[in-house]
Amino acid sequence: xxxxxxxxxxxxxxxxxxxxxxxxxxxxxxxxxxxxxxxxxxxxxxxxxxxxxxxxxxxxxxxxxxxxxxxxxxxxxxxxxxxxxxxxxxxxxxxxxxxxxxxxxxxxxxxxxxxxxxxxxxxxxxxxxxxxxxxxxxxxxxxxxxxxxxxxxxxxxxxxxxxxxxxxxxxxxxxxxxxxxxxxxxxxxxxxxxxxxxxxxxxxxxxxxxxxxxxxxxxxxxxxxxxxxxxxxxxxxxxxxxxxxxxxxxxxxxxxxxxxxxxxxxxxxxxxxxx
Amino acid sequence: xxxxxxxxxxxxxxxxxxxxxxxxxxxxxxxxxxxxxxxxxxxxxxxxxxxxxxxxxxxxxxxxxxxxxxxxxxxxxxxxxxxxxxxxxxxxxxxxxxxxxxxxxxxxxxxxxxxxxxxxxxxxxxxxxxxxxxxxxxxxxxxxxxxxxxxxxxxxxxxxxxxxxxxxxxxxxxxxxxxxxxxxxxxxxxxxxxxxxxxxxxxxxxxxxxxxxxxxxxxxxxxxxxxxxxxxxxxxxxxxxxxxxxxxxxxxxxxxxxxxxxxxxxxxxxxxxx
Numbered sequence: 001x002x003x004x005x006x007x008x009x010x011x012x013x014x015x016x017x018x019x020x021x022x023x024x025x026x027x028x029x030x031x032x033x034x035x036x037x038x039x040x041x042x043x044x045x046x047x048x049x050x051x052x053x054x055x056x057x058x059x060x061x062x063x064x065x066x067x068x069x070x071x072x073x074x075x076x077x078x079x080x081x082x083x084x085x086x087x088x089x090x091x092x093x094x095x096x097x098x099x100x101x102x103x104x105x106x107x108x109x110x111x112x113x114x115x116x117x118x119x120x121x122x123x124x125x126x127x128x129x130x131x132x133x134x135x136x137x138x139x140x141x142x143x144x145x146x147x148x149x150x151x152x153x154x155x156x157x158x159x160x161x162x163x164x165x166x167x168x169x170x171x172x173x174x175x176x177x178x179x180x181x182x183x184x185x186x187x188x189x190x191x192x193x194x195x196x197x198x199x200x201x202x203x204x205x206x207x208x209x210x211x212x213x214x215x216x217x218x219x220x221x222x223x224x225x226x227x228x229x230x231x232x233x234x235x236x237x238x239x240x241x242x243x244x245x246x247x248x249x250x251x252x253x254x255x256x257x258x259x260x261x262x263x264x265x266x267x268x269x270x271x272x273x274x275x
Numbered sequence: 276x277x278x279x280x281x282x283x284x285x286x287x288x289x290x291x292x293x294x295x296x297x298x299x300x301x302x303x304x305x306x307x308x309x310x311x312x313x314x315x316x317x318x319x320x321x322x323x324x325x326x327x328x329x330x331x332x333x334x335x336x337x338x339x340x341x342x343x344x345x346x347x348x349x350x351x352x353x354x355x356x357x358x359x360x361x362x363x364x365x366x367x368x369x370x371x372x373x374x375x376x377x378x379x380x381x382x383x384x385x386x387x388x389x390x391x392x393x394x395x396x397x398x399x400x401x402x403x404x405x406x407x408x409x410x411x412x413x414x415x416x417x418x419x420x421x422x423x424x425x426x427x428x429x430x431x432x433x434x435x436x437x438x439x440x441x442x443x444x445x446x447x448x449x450x451x452x453x454x455x456x457x458x459x460x461x462x463x464x465x466x467x468x469x470x471x472x473x474x475x476x477x478x479x480x481x482x483x484x485x486x487x488x489x490x491x492x493x494x495x496x497x498x499x500x501x502x503x504x505x506x507x508x509x510x511x512x513x514x515x516x517x518x519x520x521x522x523x524x525x526x527x528x529x530x531x532x533x534x535x536x537x538x539x540x541x542x543x544x545x546x547x548x549x
Binding site (some may be wrong): 056102 | 453459463468
């Protein structure tokens with residue numbers, strides 16, 4: 001398959017209380033190749049998380065469809081595993097048990113010894129071998145997100161979906177985890193879609209950055225190719241000649257979106273009186 | 276009182292410090308109880324009152340306090356047997372309430388039709404005072420014991436149902452999302468996610484229910500029975516033995532407190548620690 005993920009004509013709208021329709025997303029078309037890392041960037045509330053949820057199958061589009069590896073997405077599934085912003089770890093299970101919950105369910109056809117080995121290997125990969133028996137309440141935010149990552153990767157999904165995974169973490173932890181995620185994605189070559197606000201994060205990790213316009217009726221504004229190659233060193237990437245231009249372009253886009261939004265807000269009283 | 280050390284009690288402290296630590300902890304509660312006793316004593320000194328002073332109560336009921344285990348047959352029993360009789364009724368009624376209440380709580384929170392069907396019934400029956408059920412129960416069951424147990428069940432069941440249902444509602448969407456993505460079956464979701472998440476709420480309901488059960492049993496026994504603490508109080512009243520009434524009240528409070536502490540301990544042990 002040339003295109004691993006096809007997002008075809010996605011629209012999403014809700015009926016508003018006053019009878020009108022709230023259009024969240026309009027005519028989204030996107031194609032992603034296998035092994036690609038794509039970031040979705042845009043202002044808060046523009047519908048990025050909704051789009052991600054529809055790719056995952058957690059929400060249904062009002063029209064259009066998403067195809068992953070040739071099959072239409074109809075419901076959530078472990079092959080489109082998500083990492084949420086607030087970790088979503090079960091607090092009464094240890095880190096090990098949280099990962100094992102996913103592994104035992106999804107890889108139930110494998111023998112127990114093999115499953116335990118997978119859990120151990122992935123916890124070690126995210127650097128939590130010693131904290132495996134701890135409960136989420138005893139772990140820091142960064143460690144919890146590492147467990148969530150381990151859980152997602154252990155079941156070898158076809159598509160990895162990250163919803164602002166580092167949004168709840170402090171800046172230093174974010175940098176560390178971004179570098180770790182980059183290494184993991186380089187080795188595993190999993191097709192990944194990440195929603196983020198952070199422009200530098202998008203440039204560090206992605207092959208392409210998809211910029212969404214502001215809502216309502218958000219569409220894809222621009223798609224940026226990030227030609228840095230796969231093995232990036234976080235501290236050196238900023239010195240790349242193109243880095244500054246790309247960053248500038250991303251920030252410009254977001255800035256214009258914000259301006260457009262303010263103009264919309266100013267226009268509104270005029271629209272009301274005209275109606 | 277000057278405190279030498281503010282560190283919490285440590286088991287390997289010297290004996291003197293250990294005792295001192297305990298004294299610090301019980302000082303405030305002792306002050307509270309002493310104040311009540313002083314107030315009681317003052318009230319008993321007012322002229323023309325039938326309220327005995329604390330000392331009179333103790334001296335009048337000394338025989339009962341000292342030997343709770345005597346059994347001279349019939350109605351003449353020590354406090355141990357009276358409390359046991361009341362507790363037996365509570366245990367029966369409470370257990371039935373738990374076995375019926377928790378499943379109903381789950382059903383009405385997971386199934387919309389059942390919720391809309393059963394909710395009006397709950398809203399209508401819940402405000403009915405426990406004692407109001409007693410004549411009806413007696414008319415149906417004809418014997419005092421089943422009637423008392425029925426009253427206990429109907430009192431204890433509402434907090435259990437409502438808190439269980441609340442627990443299900445309060446399960447964070449995050450956990451449900453994980454369950455959906457991993458495609459857990461209904462039963463896997465129930466045992467691995469739903470029950471651990473709702474257990475704290477269920478135990479809140481259980482704690483409230485045990486307190487209410489203890490209240491209900493005494494009231495039911497006062498009207499119906501031939502043994503138990505409630506009956507003892509009515510009997511003492513009929514014999515104008517105020518001291519015995521007061522003693523029974525103190526025992527009521529102590530047993531109620533112990534029941535709540537037991538429930539609280541079980542909750543602590545069973546509820547998944549986060």
